[in-house]
Amino acid sequence: MGVMSFSIPRTIYYGEGSLQKLAELKGTRAAIVTGGNSMKKFGFLDQAEALLKKAGISSILIDGVEPNPSVSTVMRGAKAMSEFNPDWIVAIGGGSALDAAKVMWCFYEHPEITFESIIEPGSMPSLRNKAKFIAIPSTSGTASEITAFSVITDPEAHIKYPIVAADMVPDIAILDPSLPMTMPAHITANTGMDVMCHATEALASIAATSFTDPYAIQAIRLVLDNLPTAYKEPKNLVARENMHEASALAGMAFTNASLGLVHSMAHKIGGEFGVTHGLANAILLPYVIAYNRKSSDKYAYGEKILGIDNLSDEIQKLNKEMGIPSCFKDCTEVDFSEKKFLEVLDRMSKNAFADPCTLTNPGKPCADDVKMLFDAAYYGKEVK
Template sequence: MSRFTIPRDIYFEENALEVLRSFEGKKAALIIGGGSVKRNGNLTRIQEHLAAANIETEVLEGYNTEPTSEMVKKGAKDLESFQPDWIIGIGGGSAMDAAKAIWLFYEHPDLSFEDATKPFELPRLRTKAKFAGIPTTSGSGSEVSNLSVVADEKTNIKYPLADFELTPDIAIIDPIMIENLPKHIAAYTGMDAFTHTIESYVAKPRTVYTNILAIGSAEVIKDNLLASYQGDQEAAKQMHSIQAMAGMAFANAVLGNVHSLAHKSGPTFDIPHGYANAIYLPYVIQFNRAVVEDRFADLARRLKLEGETDAELTDALVEYIYQLNKDLGLATTLQEFGVSEEDFNEHLDTMAKNALEDPCTGTNPRETSFEQMKDLYKASYYGKDALVKA
């Protein structure tokens, strides 16, 4: 038996925020990242819509970095006196992930972080509040997914909290939230979404539902990501909607080694999550092609890349991603990103060990050993494909 879970309602395109006027409840906690949502007037706009529904609001801000367990537990404690019946995450992936984790610990204050990291073993939610997500970037898909990525501040290791209970009740995807999105954020959040399409298309738990979402999303992203980065607002609107479809795909098919590598190295080297995915993606494709080259070839055909055989088409996909990263102003190796060789070698074994234990490794299409995970890191550092082809 397979399962497919997404938010009950998804409101998207222009004026989607107006649905907030129909919310039923008394109090809403608004979890936000930095100050941009305040400066551009969107926070006020959201509060006015909720006020029209007679819903009182309280804002928790400062969740503009990848959340830690201590940060989200404090946020949950801060909500105890307010007692909201809605928690609304407003922001990019970090703010949304923080909001979901705050929701979890608000409902279950005695839950340990260790227990929260056990995949698909979370207690039931919605005894105190429902959840809505409003993204301000175009990539994470967190507003439609069952995941929240939180770091253990003691070890600086990121852990995905994964359970269908974390699926938001409502997603609101309004393009007004991404007007004037900085180019560099458009680049690496867009590559995050592109990675979601590719990894979910080849992941072990993939289904006919996720396949169609993944391959269709990949096609739209190819047609719009670079133009969005270059300032085309119509392309940016397309990216904002389609990244949620990519999110639905990975939320139900899960992901693979790209995310495992990124989760365990991003905090160590201070690499934004989507940027790390962009670097690792071509090297993981080279590694996984040994078992799913036919599926990579399917993707390449849908993206109208050139090649006759599965091998040629997969080569074309890898080369396309390398070039796309360059066109988006992104590094193609960890070394080019600025990680020193000394730092890389110091952390290599620990990162590989932790990546091997990441839940996303279990759904990667190819089984991966400790040494192979090290080789993936080495290939991504030095830019040597040969390390991961065998």
């Protein structure tokens, strides 16, 4: 193994009331990036603007980031930033808002580049020439506040592009559990299983190390112990705080160890059908674990430390408890027609195999293996 690196935000503020740290920033202008109406509805946008004002920082709002942020949304935000010239970018909301803000930041600092030029790992130009970045998540799932990852959708090509660049790790992450307390139950379930998937894939990744494994295993433990409570008792502060921290810990693991086939496949089936990312991960995860066990002993390693018999069984119990279907044909969130599935299966499988996350999956999967896994996860078949 060659030279490795381990990157996380320089500062992480966590715990109830940590949003107040915005009032201590030094700067002049901030661009606040958010998604739909929830941050406004629950008063968090007003709080953020007031706290920035207290710090002597004027701000603009870039809102309307969609659940699967598009290239056009990124370009719209970058244009607004260029006109305002902020020295802070403050992303607040779900993972989509945070992901979009990261890439807006890139084009704000480098308006001359194209989206196609940053898709390949290692192609992102240096950031922090004009602004620093703060991430404030409202969901406990994507861990975008911790990571070097962003996922942007090209709706015309029906592809989600994972963009990876060490410079996109935020300068500051603020983990205030009062924000995720507003999540509806189904979003708590989907984002919580996204945490589980991040941690599990980071644990099994061929790039996992002694630096990343402890974060992954502790994140899995926190999800098993707290997600059912957060799902059933949305105002339970202890469960919300533990899930928020689990998300960040899983993010620390996977941003340094990368992921695997679950994310490769979720990116592509999400691009084709519009299914929520966390839901796609939750459905796919048991199938990929079954496939990976043939070439990895890391699940057994984690199970021994966690004191559980079978991680896949525990994941399936969580899914069932929260009403997540065991296969895509039973999923009602979007139209998973068998006709369309069969039409796109070959293309989707090839695109998933080519996804950067496939590179760190255990074993040596091929495009046919990915097709077999899609088929199993659609129909609920046993993995060969």
